[in-house]
Structures are given as C-alpha cells and as structure tokens.
Amino acid sequence: MAEPVLEVEGLVKHYPLTRGVLFRKQIGSVKAVDGVDFTLGRGETLGIVGESGCGKSTVAKLLCHLERPTAGAIRYRGEDITKLSGKALKAVRRNIQMVFQDPYTSLNPRMTVGDIVGEPYEIHPEAAPKGDRRRRVRELLDVVGLDPEYVNRYPHQFSGGQRQRIGIARGLALRPEIIVADEPVSALDVSVQAQVINLMDRLQAEFELSYVFIAHDLSIVRHISDRVAVMYLGRIVETGTDTEIYDHPTHPYTQALLSAVPVPDPDARERRERIILSGDVPSPADIPSGCRFRTRCFKARERCALEVPALAVPAEFRYATGPAVHDSACLFAEELRVVPAEEHGNGPG
Template sequence: MAEAILQVSGLVKHYPLTQGILFKKQVGAVKAVDGVDFELARGETLGIVGESGCGKSTVAKMLVNLEKPTAGEIRYKGDDIGKLSGKALRSVRRNIQMVFQDPYTSLNPRMTVGDIIGEPYEIHPEVAPKGDRRQKVQELLDVVGLNPEYINRYPHQFSGGQRQRIGIARGLALRPEIIVADEPVSALDVSVQAQVINLMDRLQSEFELSYIFIAHDLSIVRHISDRVGVMYLGRIVETGKDAEIYDHATHPYTQALLSAVPVPDPEARERRERIILAGDVPSPTNIPSGCRFRTRCWKAQERCALEVPLLAVPAEFRDVSGPAAHDSACHFAEETVVVPAEETDADGNGNGNGPG
C-alpha cells in the first residue's frame, strides 16, 4: 500500500440534546458518528457508502474542519488537524478541499463563476498573485471542460452538470492533495453522472489527487473506488478492496445493500437472492447494545446483543487467503453470493441505489 497521507482513528461526533430554556440540561445525544477508523493512501480513492443518515456527510465535514470532532483524531501527514490553528490549519485546509452534494446551493448565486473559482485565492494569496488570477481561473474552467469565456456568467446560467464542474474547479484551485466529494453526482442525470465521474477520474491522474468519495449509488462507487467502506449507524461495518466488497461481501448489511442493486438482465434478476431487511433504522439517539445492526439482522443471536463486534478479519477467514479475508464487523460473518460477479453492474453506467 502507498504512503498513507490521511489517518482517521476513533472519530466521533455527538450532537447534544438539551431541555429547558433558561437552564439547559443535556438529556442525550445524537450519535451521528460513533467511532470511525480508516486510512487514505496517496493517489487512492476510498469510497464510503451507506443509507441516508448513517453519518457519511458528517465524516466529510469533519475531514475539512467544517465540524469539530467530539473525540478521535484526523491526522494529515502525521499532524492532528484538531489541534492545529492559525497558519498551520490554513495550510492543511488548502490541501484538503471539498466538492459538495448540491451543485447549485453550494455556489453563491450573487457571484460570477470567475469570483467563485477565484475566491480561494483571496484566502491563500500566495498561490496566485492578483494579476494572474483571471488567467488561472480560465485555465481551471478549461481543465474541467467549460469554455473559459464563461468566466463572467452566473451559476443560474449553467446546467446541473456544468455547475458541478464549477464546484470541482473551485476544489482544484489551490492544487490540493485530497478532495472530499460528498455525493457529487447524486443530484445529476445518469448521463451527466458518467461525464462528471470520468472527469474526476481523469483529474485524479492529471493532478495526483486522493479522493474520499461518498455516495449511496453502489455501481458508481465501484467504478471509481480502489477501496470501499460500508457505513451503518455511525460506524464502518465492512471495508476492503472493491472486488472484495462487491463480489465477496461477508457482512449481512453489505449483502442487503448489494441485493438491492438493480440488475439489467431479467434472468439474472430472477435468480438473485433479494434480501429484505425487517424494521427501521434505529434512532442515533438510542443505538442498540452490542452490534448496532442486530435489530434488523436475520443472523442475530444472543451474543450480538452482548458483545460489540470488532472491525477485523473474521476468525473463520484468518487462516485462509482470498478476497473474503477482509475486515467485517460481524460475529457470524460468512460469504454469500448475492449477485454473480459477472452479472453485477460494475461499469458505473447503471443507477444501483441501495435501500435509502
């Protein structure tokens, strides 16, 4: 594995719940993120998938310091971001940029495209002197496939795909090493999704970028990611290389997600095992004891309520080599073929949404 430039350990974000007006008293907490660990290597793309509300976007905001962690560490090249301030923090934030989910609301409608893309230069003037900024903005527009002459237009004059390209150009302005993409194509049509994904793929090679790619579309995540982490209720429950997760999943939740991916072949669709989860996702204010997935899991036993499963290679796979020997937080992990590998939509052209 290449050098790890981002290391996340024990990451927690709890939002307090209070009662009272004059004398506020904390009566609980929303456990949006409750112990997340992962590493990102130089030039790698780590995909994070899961249902809505599982904490994906909260993790993204903490990585770029838009939210302060309740506990845990985010280390960029060995430095704990949470302990930095002033010039040191600005330097780190320059190297970790974000592409937001909604390409319209993330762009100021009162600013021209030139001002939006060039705004990072106002905060980091050492990157581009004032006299060179217009030219650099035009170069960025050209890099993301837009006409440099559009520099004086406003966001409402562009389509959704073009607006997302503007957001990507803004993210590239400071030549970062890491881009955190929070569902960057979920608001776009399928054909436009493919254009944006291919653009990000090309830019990764051209600018030597590392991506944290957050989405709920499993086929798109597989197309762009080197490794995948599956989140459920604030924690990563399974992680591994893309083929390990998609073709050799061992966690029941991952298997349920994969069973919900649309299969274009009618015959394969009839043969696949469809897994329907019972009940609703538990409230993040009242997380079940032990394994947090046990209330919806068909494999749940007494041990699941008493013991929190560790995110590690399951015991039955530790002495064997193969794609099933990857980290999975389940006491009764086993490999189940939900959709045969050759029939899985792996090229990113489908619209494989998991539940939620």
C-alpha cells in the same frame, strides 16, 4: 497500500440533545459518528457507502474541519489537524478541499463563475499572484470541460452538471492533495453522472489527487474506488477492495445493500434472492446494545446483543486466503455471493 496521506483514528462526533428554556440540560446525544477508523493512500480513492443518516456527510465535514470532532484524531501526513487552529489550520485546509453534494446551493448565486472559482486565491493569496489569477481561473474552467469565456456568467445560467464542474474547478484551484467529494453526483441525471465521474477519474491522474468519495449509489462507488468502506449508524462495518466488498461480502448489512443493486439482465434478476431487512434504522440517539445492526439483521442471535463486534478479519477467515479475508464487524460473518461478478455493470462510462 500506497503511502498514507490521511489517517483517521477513533473519530467521534456527538451532537447534544438538550431540554429546557432558561436552564438547558443535556439529556442525551445524537451519535452521528461513533468511532470511525480508516486510512487514505496517496493517489487512492476510498469510497464510503451506506444508507442516508449513517454519518457519511458528517465524516466529510470533519475531514475538512467544517465540524469539530468530539473525540478522535485526523492525521494529515502525520499531523493531527483536529488540534490545529489559525494559520496552521489554514495551511492544511489548502491541501484538503471539498466538492459539495448539491450544485444548486453550493455556488453563490450573486457571484460570477470567475469570482467563485477564484475565491480560494483571495483566502490563500500566496497560491497565485494577483495579476495571474484570472488566467488561472480560465485554465481551471478549461480543465473541467467548460468554456473559459464563461467566467462572467452566473450560476443560474448553467445546468446541474455544469455547476458541479464549477464546484470541482473551485476545489482544484489551490492544487490540493486530497478531495473530499460528498455525494457529488447524487443530484444529477444518470448520463451527466457518468460525465462527472469520468472527469474526476481523469483529474485524479492529472493532478495526482487522493479522493474520499462518499455516495449511496453502489455502482458508482465501485467504478471509481480502489477501496470501499461500508457505514452503518455511525461506524464502518466492513472495508476492503472493491472486489472484496462487491464480489465477496461477509457482513449481512453489505449483503443486503448489494442485493438491492439493480441488475440489467432480467433472467439474472429473477434468479437472484433479495435480502429484505426488517424494521427501520434505529435512532442515532438510541443505539442498540452490542452490534448496532442486530435489530434488522437476518443472522442476529442472543450473543449479538451482548458483544460489540470489532472491525477486523473475522475468526472464521483468519487462517483462510482469498478475497473473503478482509475486515468485517460481524460476530457471525459469512461469505455470500449476492450478485455474481459477471452480472455487475461497469458503472458510468
């Protein structure tokens, strides 16, 4: 793996549940993120996938320090940013920027495009001389594929894809090293998704960016990611390269997700066996004992309720070789080819 620029260790975010009006008493907590570990290499894209409510967006907010973690460490180039404040935190934030999910609510409707993209220079004046900011804003609009003459227009005058390009331009303004993209294409049409994903691919090479790319669309994540982490109920349950996760999954939850991916070939679709999970996702305020996936798992046994599986190479594969040898938090991990490699689409583009 490339030199790590971001290291996340034991990341936890619990939201307290309280009762009472005058005398509020904590009666529990919502465990949105409950012990997440990963690293991000320089110039690498880490894709984070999972069902809605699994904690992906909370991880994104924690990485950008929009939320304070309950516990754990987020190290940017060896420095734990969770302990920073004031000028030190402001300096780090310049290097970790975010692209938000909804291009319709993440842009201020009362500000022009020029003011939106140029706002980071007001917060970090050292990044650009005052007389040079307008020129830089126009250059950024050109870089993301928009006409520089649009600087005086307002967000409502643009389509969803154009608005997301504006959000990307704002994220690039300070020349960050890391971009945290929280489902940046989920609100866009499929054809526009492809354009935005290809744009982000090009910008990564041009600006030497590292991405944390969060999404629930597995085909998009495979297209853009070098490594993939699968989240379930606040924890990462499987992680590996895109080939390891998509073609050689070992965790039952990953296998169930992949079995739901649409296959363009009707014959292959008929031959494929769908994995249907029973029940609903448990509440993050009442997480099951042992393996948190066991209440919906088709492999669950009595041992699963007693032991918490570690995110590591399963015992069955420790002396093996090949793409099935990667970290998986399952006591009964087993490789299962859900969608044959040749039947995968190439994703956007």
